[in-house]
Amino acid sequence: MQRDAHRRAAPDRGRTLLGPALSLIHTGQTPTRSALTRALDVTRATAGAVTAELEALGLITVDSRPAGGGRGRPSHRLAIDPEGPVVVAGQIHADGLSVTLAGLGGLLDPPVHLPLPAATDPVRMLRAVAQAGAELARSTSRRCLAAALALPNPVTEPDGTALAALHFAWPSGTPVADLYDVEVGRADHGPMAVHPLPTAIANDANLAALAEYRHGAGRGARHLLFVTSGHRGVGGALVIDGHLHTGSAGLALEVGHLTVDPQGRPCVCGNRGCLNSETDPDALFAAAGLTPEPGRPLIDQARELCWAASTDERARAAVEHVIDRLGLGLAGVANILNPDRVVLSGLHLDLLEAAPDRLRAVVAERSLWGRSGRVPIVGAELAHGALAGAAELGWGPYLADPQSVPV
Amino acid sequence: MQRDAHRRAAPDRGRTLLGPALSLIHTGQTPTRSALTRALDVTRATAGAVTAELEALGLITVDSRPAGGGRGRPSHRLAIDPEGPVVVAGQIHADGLSVTLAGLGGLLDPPVHLPLPAATDPVRMLRAVAQAGAELARSTSRRCLAAALALPNPVTEPDGTALAALHFAWPSGTPVADLYDVEVGRADHGPMAVHPLPTAIANDANLAALAEYRHGAGRGARHLLFVTSGHRGVGGALVIDGHLHTGSAGLALEVGHLTVDPQGRPCVCGNRGCLNSETDPDALFAAAGLTPEPGRPLIDQARELCWAASTDERARAAVEHVIDRLGLGLAGVANILNPDRVVLSGLHLDLLEAAPDRLRAVVAERSLWGRSGRVPIVGAELAHGALAGAAELGWGPYLADPQSVPV
DNA sequence: CGGATTTTGTTTCGAACCGGCACAAAGTAA
DNA sequence: TTACTTTGTGCCGGTTCGAAACAAAATCCG
Numbered sequence: 001m002q003r004d005a006h007r008r009a010a011p012d013r014g015r016t017l018l019g020p021a022l023s024l025i026h027t028g029q030t031p032t033r034s035a036l037t038r039a040l041d042v043t044r045a046t047a048g049a050v051t052a053e054l055e056a057l058g059l060i061t062v063d064s065r066p067a068g069g070g071r072g073r074p075s076h077r078l079a080i081d082p083e084g085p086v087v088v089a090g091q092i093h094a095d096g097l098s099v100t101l102a103g104l105g106g107l108l109d110p111p112v113h114l115p116l117p118a119a120t121d122p123v124r125m126l127r128a129v130a131q132a133g134a135e136l137a138r139s140t141s142r143r144c145l146a147a148a149l150a151l152p153n154p155v156t157e158p159d160g161t162a163l164a165a166l167h168f169a170w171p172s173g174t175p176v177a178d179l180y181d182v183e184v185g186r187a188d189h190g191p192m193a194v195h196p197l198p199t200a201i202a203n204d205a206n207l208a209a210l211a212e213y214r215h216g217a218g219r220g221a222r223h224l225l226f227v228t229s230g231h232r233g234v235g236g237a238l239v240i241d242g243h244l245h246t247g248s249a250g251l252a253l254e255v256g257h258l259t260v261d262p263q264g265r266p267c268v269c270g271n272r273g274c275l276n277s278e279t280d281p282d283a284l285f286a287a288a289g290l291t292p293e294p295g296r297p298l299i300d301q302a303r304e305l306c307w308a309a310s311t312d313e314r315a316r317a318a319v320e321h322v323i324d325r326l327g328l329g330l331a332g333v334a335n336i337l338n339p340d341r342v343v344l345s346g347l348h349l350d351l352l353e354a355a356p357d358r359l360r361a362v363v364a365e366r367s368l369w370g371r372s373g374r375v376p377i378v379g380a381e382l383a384h385g386a387l388a389g390a391a392e393l394g395w396g397p398y399l400a401d402p403q404s405v406p407v
Numbered sequence: 408m409q410r411d412a413h414r415r416a417a418p419d420r421g422r423t424l425l426g427p428a429l430s431l432i433h434t435g436q437t438p439t440r441s442a443l444t445r446a447l448d449v450t451r452a453t454a455g456a457v458t459a460e461l462e463a464l465g466l467i468t469v470d471s472r473p474a475g476g477g478r479g480r481p482s483h484r485l486a487i488d489p490e491g492p493v494v495v496a497g498q499i500h501a502d503g504l505s506v507t508l509a510g511l512g513g514l515l516d517p518p519v520h521l522p523l524p525a526a527t528d529p530v531r532m533l534r535a536v537a538q539a540g541a542e543l544a545r546s547t548s549r550r551c552l553a554a555a556l557a558l559p560n561p562v563t564e565p566d567g568t569a570l571a572a573l574h575f576a577w578p579s580g581t582p583v584a585d586l587y588d589v590e591v592g593r594a595d596h597g598p599m600a601v602h603p604l605p606t607a608i609a610n611d612a613n614l615a616a617l618a619e620y621r622h623g624a625g626r627g628a629r630h631l632l633f634v635t636s637g638h639r640g641v642g643g644a645l646v647i648d649g650h651l652h653t654g655s656a657g658l659a660l661e662v663g664h665l666t667v668d669p670q671g672r673p674c675v676c677g678n679r680g681c682l683n684s685e686t687d688p689d690a691l692f693a694a695a696g697l698t699p700e701p702g703r704p705l706i707d708q709a710r711e712l713c714w715a716a717s718t719d720e721r722a723r724a725a726v727e728h729v730i731d732r733l734g735l736g737l738a739g740v741a742n743i744l745n746p747d748r749v750v751l752s753g754l755h756l757d758l759l760e761a762a763p764d765r766l767r768a769v770v771a772e773r774s775l776w777g778r779s780g781r782v783p784i785v786g787a788e789l790a791h792g793a794l795a796g797a798a799e800l801g802w803g804p805y806l807a808d809p810q811s812v813p814v
Numbered sequence: 815c816g817g818a819t820t821t822t823g824t825t826t827c828g829a830a831c832c833g834g835c836a837c838a839a840a841g842t843a844a
Numbered sequence: 845t846t847a848c849t850t851t852g853t854g855c856c857g858g859t860t861c862g863a864a865a866c867a868a869a870a871t872c873c874g
Contacts, residue, residue: 338661
């Protein structure tokens with residue numbers, strides 16, 4: 001008679017543990033109640049109550065069939081509810097806009113890509129993202145809880161203005177957080193959306209770092225240094241014990257203008273040999289003595305040059321030239337931050353894969369403390385790191401307090 | 408009839424709030440129960456219970472006479488009990504050993520200074536510190552709760568071994584934490600000491616940063632960058648939201664070998680123009696075209712050179728030369744960490760005071776984000792920062808859980 | 815000077831949250 | 845089948861904190 005009963009009333013246990021418990025399930029670390037008991041260091045009774053509460057909130061499901069294993073009573077698998085709520089995750093990048101829906105567990109729907117609108121002023125671009133997200137939200141039966149956006153520019157905190165949006169000539173100080181909130185408020189996200197829909201924005205490198213930390217190559221690290229390279233230049237981010245360190249104004253880890261070759265190429269900042277100008281596609285082509293074909297995206301051609309390093313002598317030499325400078329920059333930052341893992345993305349990931357041993361050797365050579373300073377350098381694992389990070393940003397308040405999820 | 412009653416039994420409130428409350432009183436932020444109520448965001452009832460518990464533990468006193476002020480019933484001042492427990496704080500530096508007793512509130516007894524023993528092997532130096540501390544502990548009627556030590560070398564975590572103890576030729580990897588614990592265990596700290604006396608060690612720059620954050624020039628900062636220069640070279644430390652960031656192995660912020668002048672002076676690390684070799688006393692004298700007098704401590708002469716900058720043209724030029732390089736290094740680190748305050752100590756403090764505007768201008772010029780990157784640069788306030796930090800280290804467990812203080 | 819007002823401190827009660835324990839459930843091992 | 849191991853749940857109680865009423869001690873103001 002107890003089977004298929006109505007969802008039980010909220011238990012009198014596990015209120016403050018809901019957040020940590022959901023975060024563990026969200027990152028795939030605790031597939032069973034028993035694992036939750038150990039990870040949270042609570043009694044089985046408490047873990048059971050927490051599980052029941054999360055199930056009642058419609059966030060997780062408990063597998064009806066036991067998952068066998070060793071001796072003793074088998075545990076039931078806990079999983080993110082595939083029909084649970086979603087957030088809208090968006091990204092603005094040099095090529096256009098990307099939008100997707102994201103449930104818990106780091107699971108993204110296949111992203112929708114839109115070309116850059118003809119007018120790239122802030123309001124119209126943010127409106128395009130908000131409307132594309134609203135369309136996705138209307139198309140699903142799942143509740144929509146938030147809309148979050150990744151930007152290719154530094155974002156100040158706590159006011160949420162964008163700085164130096166080079167690609168789109170946005171004025172520095174554009175209040176992107178406020179503008180996006182307005183546009184999301186105007187767009188119709190359908191009857192299943194929370195009203196008003198909470199919004200959040202952050203820098204794409206920071207968000208990609210957060211996503212890698214929770215669902216990708218950064219799992220299990222304590223201090224994760226993330227470095228990426230793309231159209232905009234070099235972006236860095238630091239995750240400390242699960243929290244992004246964005247500095248007092250959101251401007252930490254802007255490592256693009258670290259000097260790695262005093263006699264190097266000139267940079268827009270006025271100096272020579274910045275990490276930006278020494279490890280971007282132009283630097284790679286210059287080192288190879290080649291000129292990129294006009295018309296095709298520069299970043300794609302640079303990646304092909306990396307892939308050619310195993311067969312083409314000139315490509316190999318160019319890759320090594322750039323890698324030596326990247327290694328200097330990474331060692332400098334690692335000596336300051338002493339991370340226990342470094343994750344590379346973008347063009348830096350292609351450089352790493354072209355000559356992993358050389359990059360690791362250069363960094364180790366410049367690390368101050370020998371063995372203690374030897375830090376693992378690995379590649380990013382997520383295909384859409386910034387989008388996945390935007391999803392994390394949107395989910396943030398609900399992961400901290402699952403009871404704030406509307407019924 | 409209630410006056411001078413026995414200390415009341417422990418109340419049924421404020422157990423988990425004891426630590427935060429004591430920390431607030433410890434840092435002088437909440438001199439009254441009413442301020443505690445606001446700072447902890449609890450009810451007056453809870454703040455009152457917390458206060459009573461801390462008083463019962465013998466850690467604080469409540470002033471019997473009201474402290475007047477505005478309207479309404481006056482509040483009673485809360486203060487650290489001057490007869491409360493102490494910890495032994497020690498420091499090993501190039502000139503010798505320093506030891507003192509420290510109560511809560513950042514209050515140090517006048518330190519006792521000892522010359523370096525003839526034999527500078529680890530065991531004998533640690534024994535000398537432990538015995539000097541034991542003598543102090545025996546001489547007081549206050550209970551002694553811990554012994555903590557500041558070392559001039561990088562200290563790895565969590566194992567507590569010292570690296571590169573240049574001045575004393577200690578082998579890299581010396582297990583200082585274990586050795587000090589043994590020596591403290593052997594020394595007699597008197598009948599009022601906890602047995603066995605807990606011990607802790609850490610790097611002096613990190614500890615000085617922590618002390619400045621809690622009791623000195625870093626009060627109120629969120630992200631504090633601390634940089635000091637002394638006999639050993641440059642030491643850095645970072646406090647994030649009240650916690651030291653020592654990196655995954657305790658080796659963060661070792662900024663001495665940041666390159667600030669590619670054509671600069673050679674450094675022991677093999678490169679040229681490291682922050683160490685460009686801002687140490689030798690660099691200052693070289694820039695002035697002077698040779699220090701033999702016999703007198705180099706650091707003292709360098710400080711005198713800084714003080715002479717206002718009157719002596721050659722000293723002024725030398726100070727500005729060094730300051731320009733120090734500014735480059737500070738800007739580089741600040742661009743990575745985005746702190747909201749920079750505190751300078753040691754010779755760097757003398758440089759700052761000799762030409763504060765120039766140093767601030769150099770850093771601002773090299774900061775990436777204009778106004779947003781302009782960070783206050785101030786001098787350290789504590790006379791014995793590392794010793795005060797060692798006291799903080801020793802008090803740490805009790806600040807986190809005041810109930811662990813033995814009755 | 816004396817009551818009104820304001821602010822602080824205390825007492826009492828109850829709610830929320832979690833551990834301990836006993837028991838039940840569901841598998842494996844022999 | 846029996847013993848054992850491990851997992852899940854119901855019940856009790858303890859700890860901790862908030863709400864509210866009350867009490868206390870000052871200033872304000874007529």
